[in-house]
Amino acid sequence: MVVESAAGTGVSTSAEDPAAATLAKACTVLRKCGYTAVAELAERKASTELQVQSIVVVGEVKRGKSSLVNALVAERNASPVDVASSTSATIHLAPPAPGRVPGTVELLFPGQPRTVDRSELADWVSTSGARVVDRGTETLPTGAVVTTRADTFGGAVVVDTPGVGGLDPSHAQLAMRTAQRACVLVVTCDATTPLTAPEMEFLRDATATVDSVVVAVTKTDKNLRRWRPIVDENRRLLQKHLRRPIPVVGVSSLRAVEAAERTDPETRAAGEESSGIAELRRHIRARLALGENLPTVDGLRTALEGLRKVHAAFAEDLAIAQNSAAVLPELTAERDRLQELKDHSGQWEHYLGRDLTLARQSALTYLDEQLEQIRESWTNRINKSGVQVLRRNPQHFTAQIESELRVAMAATVQRFLDQTRAAVTPLFGSDVQWEEIQSRTLGGLDPQLRTGQVASKSQGLLDPSILTMGMIGTSMLGAVIGVGAVAGVVWVGVNLGYKALRSGKTNLLTWLRETLGTARTSTARLLEAALSTARPEVVIRYREHLVATIAQVQQRITDAKEAARLDEATREQTVKRLSTNVRAVTATIAEVENLIGRLSATTEGRSDT
Structure with missing residues (x-):
């Protein structure tokens, strides 16, 4: 050949x-x-096709973040905007796709999402929403998926982060790019003043983990004389403190939405250009394109x-x-070595079992450390803030602790997979077998489980930092990455926190302890199931690999003998x-x-x- x-x-x-x-x-x-x-x-x-793209929009309170999100997707009120309230749950604005009808909303409740009319969205996800303030509401969604009427960014999902928390460090984690991800972080500030110290600190931390960052200076229509000097000053500050050029674009979200509603294409384009939204979109698209590589x-x-x-x-x-004579002894020695491995399979199977058990134990130790950090952090927060403070926005509180738990569980599973991979790959000398072993291992845990990738652009709408864990998805989300059963347990436990909040600090701390225990038990069972599936998969495939490799070496020995003649x-x-x-x-x-x-x-x- x-x-x-x-x-x-x-x-x-x-x-x-x-x-x-x-x-x-x-x-x-x-x-x-x-x-x-x-x-x-x-x-x-x-x-x-497996790549998920997202634009995560963050900002301090009252910086016009949700208005900017609506301008980006060219749709008025796609994300609720109200001067008297702010969003308290993450909203994903996803473009139309098979199974997703424009204008529909799916609220992410424990166990499974629930479809509601677009007019009800604010009732469920804003701090002053009718459902949020109603003490009779047993559970609240910790997120929502809104299907927009147009695809502005070629399949990318625009994420509107909760406004009540300001610039939460977890928002930067939300925008973290993974192996199959292209993501842009848009940080909003307004045209009344240059970047504040908290905003600059957030940008410093965010740029350490997120490659693509853009700053949007909003409300330029309310500060016609000042916004351009503010944009220039922000560019100077970013270059001075971060030592890297970051795009800073002035935008009037009001004018951008008005322009989007114009029927004449030329007038619409001119309006979007003068509003600044066209330039902002260009920067975002350019940075999304980087991740396509x-x-x-x-x-x-x-x-x-x-x-x-x-x-x-x-x-x-x-x-x-x-020189067949010189090579023949080496080939013979290699064949004998492989044959010995095949004949003494009990020895390497013993070492494999040891390595996989150590990987599981290491993962559980890591999980215990993460759960203890979560326990200490939230215990201190509850004691310091008091239940009354948390009761003012239980939805944001619940979403935060839910996210922390799922991130810890996901990282634990990933740690087990990484260490198992390190033990298995040298056996085969290739990642090809490992990919199949990992797929079988995770696929055996739950029918909806996926690994490291998503099946379509309609998925992956949740926190991209939890790529190995997710929630039970239905019509709009489909089979979202993750272990639905485990995530469902955690969601139920987290949402019981609403009742605990209403019952006082002691009950809330008890709920926190029990929820952490549930997360630990669920993850331990998950790892045990993964170990039980992975070990026989590796053993069977390695035995087959040894037989095939021995045959290859034997063929080379035959070739060497023939070459000598x-x-x-x-x-x-x-x-x-x-x-x-x-x-x-x-x-x-x-x-x-x-x-x-x-x-x-x-x-x-x-x-x-």
Whole structure:
């Protein structure tokens, strides 16, 4: 077999999408050389259909945050706006998609969401909402999904964070980008004064974890003379204190929404341009585009791993053809080593069981540390603030503690998976088997479980920092990432906090302790189930891997013996063919490495421009 060059693969090398062409070329080589599973995994990872994009809007109280959100999606009152109240739950504004009807609202209640009319949204998610202030309301949603009438950002979800908490550090975590995520953090301030100290401190912390940040100066229509100097001063302050250029855009949300309602396209475009919303959208879209490279880079890295194995195989074949006598002893020793592993499976199975048990224990220790931090933090907060303060906004309180619990549980599961991966991958020398083992392990825990990715752009509408845990989704959310059963338990426990709030501090502290205990027990059971599924998966696959590898080595021994009997002309022809293959694969590896370097540099560098 001869590995063809790019010209001979039939793969398009159009300059319009060099990344796709390079990945296709690499996958063609992998398939020709029998690495079909690696090629398929690389293509799956590179698929942008799995990528979730979001724009997270944050800001201090009364900075016009919800009005800006409505301007961004070009829809009046998509997120409730009222001078007398503010949102107390996270609102996700998702574009239309199959299963999501424009204008509908789904409230995120414990166990499952509930669809309501758009006119009822403010009653459930604002501090002065009728349902929120009604003491007869047993449970309140900790979030809502609003389906907008238009797709302003190519499938991206706009997230309106609760206004009652001001600039909460968790809002920056909400915008944290993960391996399959493109996210922009929009920080709002208004045109009455330059950035305040709390706003600057938040931006300093946020830019440490979020690559793409934009500052929007709102209410320019109310400060016609002052807003431009304020924008200039904010740019200067950001450059001075953060030492990186961050876009600062002046916006009139009022004029932007009015412009969006105009029927004449030219008049609408002119109005959006003069309002500043068009410029803000351009900055956001540019930064969302940066994240589109992330899946491609991930796919290319997987293909690169496979190409290196192909290169090693060809190099070994070449060494056999050139000097079979020298290679034969090494191959024989490798075959004997693998056979011994196969014959003494009890030993490596014992070590595997030990490593997986240690991974589970390490994860539980980590969980205990996180839950203790949550307990201390909220105990101090309850004692310091008093129940009366928390009762003023139970919805925000509940949403915060729910988020902290789910983040701790998700991080615990991820810690177990990471340590299990570290123990398993060296057995196979590849991530391909691990991907399948992880999928089977998590898939066996709950029918709706997904790992690290989402199945469509209609999903992933929850906190992106909890990519391994989620909630039980229905019509609008679909199968959201996560372990629905566990999340459902925590949601029920958290919402019982409304009753505890009404019963006094002692009951509230008791509820907190019991809820943390529920989270610990649920996660421990989850890890035990994961361990029970993962261990046999690894054992069975490794046994099969040993048998297949022994067969491959035996074939090479046979090839080496046959090569020793070849005449000189045939040997030279074989060496020439294998040398051609080695050079072709080496060139493809170099191309993939260079492209990964360029795309990674683009993602890291352009975010600061």
